[in-house]
Amino acid sequence: MSDTITFTIDGVEIQGRRGQTILEAADDAGVYIPRLCAFKDLSPYGACRVCTVMANGRPQAACTQPIAEGMVVENDTEQLKKVRRDIVEMLFVEGNHFCMFCEKSGNCELQAMAYRLGIAAPKYPYLNPKREVDASHPDILVDHNRCILCARCVRASKDLDGKNVFQFIGRGPHKKVGVNAEANLSDTNADVTDKALDVCPVGALLRKRVGYAVPVGKRLYDLEPIGSDIEAKRAGQEK
Amino acid sequence: MAKPKVATTSLAGCFGCHMSLLDIDDRILKLVELIDFDKSPINDIKKFTGRCAVGLIEGGCCNEENVRVLQDFRNHCAILISVGDCATMGGIPALRNNIPLQECYDEAYKNGPSVHNPSGQIPNDPELPLLLDKVFPCHEVVKIDYHLPGCPPPADTLWEALVALLTDKPVDLPYTLIKYD
Structure with missing residues (x-):
């Protein structure tokens, strides 16, 4: 065969x-x-x-x-493009995505996907959920406002880093990425060299003190x- | 034939989008050949003088006055365009959307680190427009025909879109001109 x-x-x-x-x-x-x-x-x-x-x-x-x-x-059909636009629009209204000051802007896959699909503004009403920011770790920032629950960090931490730092907790609208500790990321064995940080498609997992290094016009999805x-x-x- | 009229306004915005409009540089001379400005901060006309072809809205709706102005624009303009992230998604003012209004007032007028307000009064003059509980993007208040995101949208984005609309061409902007930042 x-x-x-x-x-x-x-x-x-x-x-x-x-x-x-x-x-x-x-x-x-x-x-x-x-x-x-x-x-x-x-x-x-x-x-x-x-x-x-x-x-x-x-x-x-x-x-x-x-x-x-x-x-x-x-x-690449109109029907499927509509499905994809709807999904991406829902991701935008479900979180708090403020591109104008996000460090990931220009390199963000969610934003780039919206550009590619031709979304100028989502048609759904914004939910403006209250989400947390965990800045406890000296080198890493977790901003749940931007998280789209793709599970890339969950998988990368387990399979690539061999650590299991991240895991989902909660169900439905309460679902979020939790850390493997009582409270904060600083209590885990997460490290600035973890591959889990590289795979985040949005600005939910960021290394501190390296933002805005690439000027507008030279970022991944600018052109x-x-x-x-x-x-x-x-x-x-x-x- | 009289030139088509364009009106602009800044609601809950920072005037950055108007600055970006001025950033079309010498093309503004071509623009005034194409259009007349009606109600707009650019010429300081406060009231509509008649129907307008295009209305450019900067900023979302954070108070009752914003809503009235936006409705006034919808009533006077054939095409209404949300310009900038504040108009399309609420923008920086919408950061307060998941904080209760009373907490916003308390932080701004009572508890903020730089606030000196021994009487603890919160401004409540009838002349002050009442704040809405949330900041709304324009399309959640009235029908919006086009969205030009960006913080601000580049001058080229505004120019290309306006010229296309005023010369009856489809608004089909290149990839590099529709950005959210």
Whole structure:
């Protein structure tokens, strides 16, 4: 049995390897599927649903759904773009996202996703929840106002750092990232070199005293939309 | 034919977006060939003189006067544009939205570190507009036709959007001109 699997995304034939998810195979082929909770070094989680595609006519999270021979995937359609816009808009109104003074602005994946999807203002009413800031750690800041519950830090701390510093607590609207201590992050073994800090897509987990180092205009998503690096791969393959 | 009229106002904003509008530099000469300013802080006209083609709203609604002015703009303008983060999402004033109003008053007029107010009075003159319990983005109060986010939106964003609207072209701004910071 061959290990190569052939399927299509938006009518384009894609070759992937057995065991890959739709998202992984698409990335390798230079087709960008928007995502917020998926991250290349972390196990698939399927939390944000921004990567929702139609796989053989059913909505599926591309980050968790394995590819299959002859699978027909829809990705860049108006219907799916609307679903993704709605999800990202809900993430914006559900937290307190003040881009104008956030250290992550310009390098933030949530913000970049809104730019790419063409969101000028969310259509939903803002919830303005009361959330905490944990600045107890000498080198790390946790701002729950900006957290989108993607679980990247939870997974990275466990799988990459081998520490288990972060874990979810609560359910529904009360769900939040908790730390593995009685009260504060300073009581955990979290360290400024932890990979968990690198994977946060938003400004919820920040290293202290390094913000605003890159000037406006030179940040990650100032000039090119998020996903451009992946799409550039395809442009290279076609040449 | 008379030139179309543009009105502008700053509600719960800092006038930064108006500064950004002035930042179009010498293009302001081209702009006055295209339009006349009606009610606006730029020419200090206080009341609408008639219907306007475009209204630019800076700032969200933090008090009852903001709401009245915004409704007045909606009644007079064919196209209403939320300009800047305060108008589109509340902005810095909306930081008070998860703090009870009484606590805001107490901090501002009684307990703040730089406050000297032995009588403990909170300003309550009938001339002062009453604060709303929350700061609202403009589209939660009236219908808004276009949103130009940014803190402030770049001068090019305002220029491109205005020129497109006034010359009957679609407002299709490039990626670099729609930013939230």
